[in-house]
Amino acid sequence: MSFPKVGVIGAGQLARMMVPAAVDLGIELSLLANSSTDSAAQIAPYVVLDLSNEAAVLTWAKKCDVVTFEHEQVPAKTIEAIEKAGVKVFPRASSFIFSQNKLLMRQKISELKLPNPQWSSYDGGISPITFPLIAKTPTGGYDGRGVFVITTQSELEKLHSKVNQTLLLEEKLNFDYEIAVMVARSPHGQAATWAPTLTVQSDGICTQTITPIPDITEELAVEVGNIALAIAQGIDLVGVMAVELFVVGGKLIINELALRPHNSGHWSIEGSVTSQFEQHLRAVLDLPLGDTSLVSKWAVMGNVIGIDTNKSKDLYPPYLHLMARSPKLKIHQYMKELRPGRKVAHVTMIGDDLVQLRSEVAHAVDYMTGAIDE
Amino acid sequence: MSFPKVGVIGAGQLARMMVPAAVDLGIELSLLANSSTDSAAQIAPYVVLDLSNEAAVLTWAKKCDVVTFEHEQVPAKTIEAIEKAGVKVFPRASSFIFSQNKLLMRQKISELKLPNPQWSSYDGGISPITFPLIAKTPTGGYDGRGVFVITTQSELEKLHSKVNQTLLLEEKLNFDYEIAVMVARSPHGQAATWAPTLTVQSDGICTQTITPIPDITEELAVEVGNIALAIAQGIDLVGVMAVELFVVGGKLIINELALRPHNSGHWSIEGSVTSQFEQHLRAVLDLPLGDTSLVSKWAVMGNVIGIDTNKSKDLYPPYLHLMARSPKLKIHQYMKELRPGRKVAHVTMIGDDLVQLRSEVAHAVDYMTGAIDE
Numbered sequence: 099m100s101f102p103k104v105g106v107i108g109a110g111q112l113a114r115m116m117v118p119a120a121v122d123l124g125i126e127l128s129l130l131a132n133s134s135t136d137s138a139a140q141i142a143p144y145v146v147l148d149l150s151n152e153a154a155v156l157t158w159a160k161k162c163d164v165v166t167f168e169h170e171q172v173p174a175k176t177i178e179a180i181e182k183a184g185v186k187v188f189p190r191a192s193s194f195i196f197s198q199n200k201l202l203m204r205q206k207i208s209e210l211k212l213p214n215p216q217w218s219s220y221d222g223g224i225s226p227i228t229f230p231l232i233a234k235t236p237t238g239g240y241d242g243r244g245v246f247v248i249t250t251q252s253e254l255e256k257l258h259s260k261v262n263q264t265l266l267l268e269e270k271l272n273f274d275y276e277i278a279v280m281v282a283r284s285p286h287g288q289a290a291t292w293a294p295t296l297t298v299q300s301d302g303i304c305t306q307t308i309t310p311i312p313d314i315t316e317e318l319a320v321e322v323g324n325i326a327l328a329i330a331q332g333i334d335l336v337g338v339m340a341v342e343l344f345v346v347g348g349k350l351i352i353n354e355l356a357l358r359p360h361n362s363g364h365w366s367i368e369g370s371v372t373s374q375f376e377q378h379l380r381a382v383l384d385l386p387l388g389d390t391s392l393v394s395k396w397a398v399m400g401n402v403i404g405i406d407t408n409k410s411k412d413l414y415p416p417y418l419h420l421m422a423r424s425p426k427l428k429i430h431q432y433m434k435e436l437r438p439g440r441k442v443a444h445v446t447m448i449g450d451d452l453v454q455l456r457s458e459v460a461h462a463v464d465y466m467t468g469a470i471d472e
Numbered sequence: 473m474s475f476p477k478v479g480v481i482g483a484g485q486l487a488r489m490m491v492p493a494a495v496d497l498g499i500e501l502s503l504l505a506n507s508s509t510d511s512a513a514q515i516a517p518y519v520v521l522d523l524s525n526e527a528a529v530l531t532w533a534k535k536c537d538v539v540t541f542e543h544e545q546v547p548a549k550t551i552e553a554i555e556k557a558g559v560k561v562f563p564r565a566s567s568f569i570f571s572q573n574k575l576l577m578r579q580k581i582s583e584l585k586l587p588n589p590q591w592s593s594y595d596g597g598i599s600p601i602t603f604p605l606i607a608k609t610p611t612g613g614y615d616g617r618g619v620f621v622i623t624t625q626s627e628l629e630k631l632h633s634k635v636n637q638t639l640l641l642e643e644k645l646n647f648d649y650e651i652a653v654m655v656a657r658s659p660h661g662q663a664a665t666w667a668p669t670l671t672v673q674s675d676g677i678c679t680q681t682i683t684p685i686p687d688i689t690e691e692l693a694v695e696v697g698n699i700a701l702a703i704a705q706g707i708d709l710v711g712v713m714a715v716e717l718f719v720v721g722g723k724l725i726i727n728e729l730a731l732r733p734h735n736s737g738h739w740s741i742e743g744s745v746t747s748q749f750e751q752h753l754r755a756v757l758d759l760p761l762g763d764t765s766l767v768s769k770w771a772v773m774g775n776v777i778g779i780d781t782n783k784s785k786d787l788y789p790p791y792l793h794l795m796a797r798s799p800k801l802k803i804h805q806y807m808k809e810l811r812p813g814r815k816v817a818h819v820t821m822i823g824d825d826l827v828q829l830r831s832e833v834a835h836a837v838d839y840m841t842g843a844i845d846e
Contacts, residue, residue: 100788101807118492121515124788124805141495142515371800371822386795393767393822414474414498421760426745431498433475448745448767 102383103128105162106138107149111432111441112168112359112375113138115367119376125383128162130155137432138168152179159185166337166382168358170198171238188285188336188382189357196333197357201236201266207352210332212325215344215351216269225254227267233257234266245302271351273344277311278362281326282377283335285384290377291323292370292390295362297342303439306459307399309365309392312452321350329355338363338378361401361441366390368428368446369397394448400459402443402466404436411436413443416466424458436467476757477502479536480512481523485806485815486542486733486749487512489741493750499757502536504529511806512542526553533559540711540756542732544572545612562659562710562756563731570707571731575610575640581726584706586699589718589725590643599628601641607631608640619676645725647718651685652736655700656751657709659758664751665697666744666764669736671716677813680833681773683739684766686826695724703729712737712752735775735815740764742802742820743771768822774833776817776840778810785810787817790840798832810841 101124106113109131117138120127129136129144138144147154155176159165164186177191189197196203204217218226225231233254235244247270248254258265276297283289293310310319326341329352340360342353363374372380372388380387402413413431420427428446436442445462447455464470475498480487483505491512494501503510503518512518521528529550533539538560551565563571570577578591592600599605607628609618621644622628632639650671657663667684684693700715703726714734716727737748746754746762754761776787787805794801802820810816819836821829838844 100786101805102788114495117495121488121491122802122804123791124807371802380795385791387799388795389799412474414476417497417759421754421762425760425763428496428745430496431475433498 101125102163103161104379104382105130105159105165106168107165107172108168109136109138109142109144110168111137111430111434114141114432115359115364115373115430116168116375116379117142119373119379123376123379125379128158130158137434140433149173149176152176156180156183156185159183159187164188164382166358166378167194170194170356170358172198174198186382189339190334190336193333193335194357197339197355199236200234200354201264203355204266204268206333207329210328212328212332213349213351215271218267220254220258220265220267222255222258225251225267227269229254230270232268232270234268235261235263236266271344271346273346273351275345276342276353277314277322277345278307278340278342278360279322279326280338280340280360280363280366280374281323281330281335282338282374282381282387282390283330284381284387285336287331288387289327289330289335290387290390291326292363292366292374293392294319294322295365297362303401303403304361305401305403305463306456307362307365308452308456309369309397309399318345318348318350325350325352337381338374361444364430364444365397365399365446367430369393369448395450396452396455397446397448398452398455398459399444399446400463401441402445402463404438404440404442405467405469406438413466419472420462420465424462427458427462429462475499476537477535478753478756479504479533479539480542481539481546482542483510483512483516483518484542485511485804485808488515488806489733489738489747489804490542490749490753491516493747493753497750497753499753502532504532511808514807523547523550526550530554530557530559533557533561538562538756540732540752541568544568544730544732546572548572560756563713564708564710567707567709568731571713571729573610574608574728575638577729578640578642580707581703584702586702586706587723587725589645592641594628594632594639594641596629596632599625599641601643603628604644606642606644608642609635609637610640645718645720647720647725649719650716650727651688651696651719652681652714652716652734653696653700654712654714654734654737654740654748655697655704655709656712656748656755656761656764657704658755658761659710661705662761663701663704663709664761664764665700666737666740666748667766668693668696669739671736677775677777678735679775679777679837680830681736681739682826682830683743683771683773692719692722692724699724699726711755712748735818738804738818739771739773739820741804743767743822769824770826770829771820771822772826772829772833773818773820774837775815776819776837778812778814778816779841779843780812787840793846794836794839798836801832801836803836 103126109129114137131139131144230249279294281291296308296311297304298306340356344351367373477500483503488511505513505518604623653668670682670685671678672680714730718725741747
């Protein structure tokens with residue numbers, strides 16, 4: 099049979115959630131893991147390799163029909179080496195860089211004439227952006243890491259000498275809310291977006307998503323989709339990408355890009371005809387993309403994040419209460435050890451009654467983390 | 473963590489389709505396979521064991537928290553031996569026997585005062601059932617195998633001496649259509665049914681299912697559900713079960729039972745909040761059962777069955793055309809070699825327009841098997 103083998107660099111929960119889609123379609127996966135205990139390595143074929151071992155990575159890659167990623171911590175030179183070896187890698191190194199480097203991302207968004215905040219690179223001297231501002235290390239940050247609110251020139255200079263690299267400075271926006279949209283694009287240029295998602299944040303981490311965005315105007319929803327499609331085309335995306343945006347007084351400002359399946363698209367597993375994980379596999383294999391319409395009025399996703407007061411590290415016993423209380427609840431377990439601040443699972447509910455969905459999802463998350471007892 | 477391990481006897485496509493549900497819930501599977509090339513052995517942990525090697529089967533079973541089945545070809549004494557060894561096995565041997573032995577099933581249905589056709593066991597002599605009749609070997613038959621239409625007494629006697637075992641005789645019904653309903657039940661007695669399904673048959677094999685049944689009266693749908701619940705309780709079912717029925721002039725007659733996930737419930741993967749595969753795992757683990765409501769107006773499933781004229785044995789190239797033509801089509805590949813009469817995949821579509829769903833599903837099946845070219 100000519101069923102392809104897809105190599106995935108990374109074996110966390112995003113790779114784990116590709117497995118059901120791959121099983122359905124008969125696509126073989128080979129994961130490049132950090133450890134045999136990685137979330138996805140527990141349930142799919144993997145090799146443990148250090149990404150710095152280029153020869154070993156190339157040997158692995160050559161056994162795959164196409165290689166893709168589930169995280170951004172892949173050195174650009176590794177991706178380029180795989181490309182040079184004649185193995186298909188999607189997203190391409192030339193696209194993936196905009197997910198890895200926030201300064202290059204800002205430049206690209208400006209080139210594409212899409213809505214950036216005020217921004218500047220910073221290598222010292224007087225800040226061109228008014229305080230308070232946001233300073234970011236261009237690479238390596240996610241979930242609020244590598245992001246700093248800076249209120250004075252001296253604070254900025256202190257940060258700059260501490261991190262010892264070029265910083266990205268951005269105006270601090272008083273945004274109304276944060277949203278995200280998933281987009282997929284294939285090598286021959288077919289592209290599709292899902293409905294935009296409201297990402298409810300707490301301390302810089304998304305705790306709940308609501309799809310579609312309540313009370314969004316048709317115009318704004320269309321504009322969000324058009325921005326995502328313009329970026330996808332502009333960076334020659336192959337695969338799925340999350341575009342995170344701020345809504346500021348009814349206007350959109352692009353926040354970040356992630357060129358991989360993303361937390362803000364988890365709702366699509368139950369909520370859409372085609373999940374982001376199936377779509378990513380279809381895109382990197384240059385198969386026609388699947389339908390992205392919602393199968394219900396609302397889809398609400400809640401992240402289960404470890405907290406300091408976790409009474410138990412065992413996430414299975416809560417199933418008894420949660421499944422009895424919420425028969426429509428769908429649980430996705432990452433099989434990761436519970437630690438404060440770590441995403442270890444998510445839950446999703448679809449249906450018509452948004453208030454009820456939000457309440458049941460929030461309850462399930464709180465009960466699972468031990469924040470509440472009943 | 474206390475996440476359980478479920479042992480599954482059998483590693484065909486039914487075990488394969490349990491894998492995505494197990495991955496989501498963090499449930500570990502261990503399959504008892506015939507061969508490393510079995511459908512599910514390609515994607516989940518397995519051991520290859522002969523079921524007649526009771527000691528080896530017991531050693532395997534003792535490493536599982538609960539054992540279940542994906543087919544009926546498990547000797548009753550094997551199940552009983554696992555039970556005696558103190559390992560939970562669901563469905564129980566005392567329930568599973570009604571799936572394995574059609575004569576015992578008929579006796580039980582009569583005991584429960586549920587609608588049987590006219591039937592009798594037959595060990596020779598004059599047939600108590602009027603010709604033409606249906607003769608069945610009580611064990612081992614499925615998909616029309618072991619089922620014979622008998623028109624004369626001498627034909628019956630010839631069959632009886634040929635098979636050399638007690639036969640089950642049933643009146644030959646002029647039924648209007650064939651339907652099926654899935655039911656799940658847990659050890660503590662919680663039970664749930666899904667909407668009944670129309671099973672469109674061709675030469676004794678189901679080619680397409682439609683859920684819910686078009687034009688069925690509310691009364692008949694309720695009665696189907698009640699029959700399924702009564703059987704589930706009556707045989708002390710744990711797990712999921714398919715009840716196949718004939719509709720004859722607006723009345724229901726029970727045809728067969730299958731105490732496992734079943735082809736007529738495949739639609740539930742996309743079409744219901746809880747799939748039969750997730751529900752089966754929840755039931756055998758004594759977790760509360762999930763919601764069984766439909767997520768769309770209609771769910772149509774088509775079986776991809778190998779035909780004599782298959783031009784290619786490679787089922788991947790058809791993806792290009794099918795995914796482009798039907799973006800809502802969901803493909804489930806069993807990764808089995810294509811042979812005439814063999815189920816190698818199924819496709820499902822959900823939506824509002826039944827005529828379109830049926831047409832696209834039928835096209836996908838015909839294109840995949842090579843019956844049509846475009």
